[in-house]
Amino acid sequence: MEFRRNQRHWQMSSLSRRSVFGVLLAVAAAPQFAFAHKNQFPDRFLPQLVNSGRRDWEAGSVHVVPDDYFLYFMLNDGLAIRYGVGVGRKGLYKSGTFTVARKAKWPWWRPTNAMIRREPHKYARYKNGLKGGPNNPLGARAIYLYDEAGRDTYLRIHGTNEPRTIGSAVSNGCARLTNEHVKDLYERVEISAKVHLHPKG
Numbered sequence: 001m002e003f004r005r006n007q008r009h010w011q012m013s014s015l016s017r018r019s020v021f022g023v024l025l026a027v028a029a030a031p032q033f034a035f036a037h038k039n040q041f042p043d044r045f046l047p048q049l050v051n052s053g054r055r056d057w058e059a060g061s062v063h064v065v066p067d068d069y070f071l072y073f074m075l076n077d078g079l080a081i082r083y084g085v086g087v088g089r090k091g092l093y094k095s096g097t098f099t100v101a102r103k104a105k106w107p108w109w110r111p112t113n114a115m116i117r118r119e120p121h122k123y124a125r126y127k128n129g130l131k132g133g134p135n136n137p138l139g140a141r142a143i144y145l146y147d148e149a150g151r152d153t154y155l156r157i158h159g160t161n162e163p164r165t166i167g168s169a170v171s172n173g174c175a176r177l178t179n180e181h182v183k184d185l186y187e188r189v190e191i192s193a194k195v196h197l198h199p200k201g
Helices: 002-010 014-036 113-118 120-126 179-188
Strands: 048-051 062-065 070-074 079-084 096-105 141-146 152-160 169-171 175-178 194-197
Touching (some): 070 179, 079 179, 152 179, 175 179
Antiparallel strands (some): 070 079, 096 141, 096 194, 141 152
């Protein structure tokens, strides 16, 4: 029995190896993150390795906790890489469990019809879409969330070039990270991963 416990302790999944290596790189890059966003949001919103205390959250899954403005990319045994996020404003945040069905670098974007109806002065001019680039609202990367029936929910985890919005509820329902941080998350999250948008308190 003791041998089996020790053997299990030393066995590491490919996800664990990639994650631990990636964490070390993220920690090494932390000063660059801090410099890029100096004075724009608190240090607690910088990517960091944490013990979430949630062993029931599956490795490889993503959890957005809106009241704390944190996104957790889960590793093993409750460890996670925690990022600061901005979330949907009042009435537009939608909780639930979703599946990553697609990812894109410098994604094309079109506001939803609901967004155009709510704020035509802001979004109507983009009704034909906007190509990817630094001025695109989806930023450098987008992770597309689908429902259990395989339908696009129009919810995204994406980048933003407005780091001051991290730690606030300002979006049309999506979760946003800085462009630097979403690039890091993008490489870790796999197609078919589960994303849990937890309810607001």
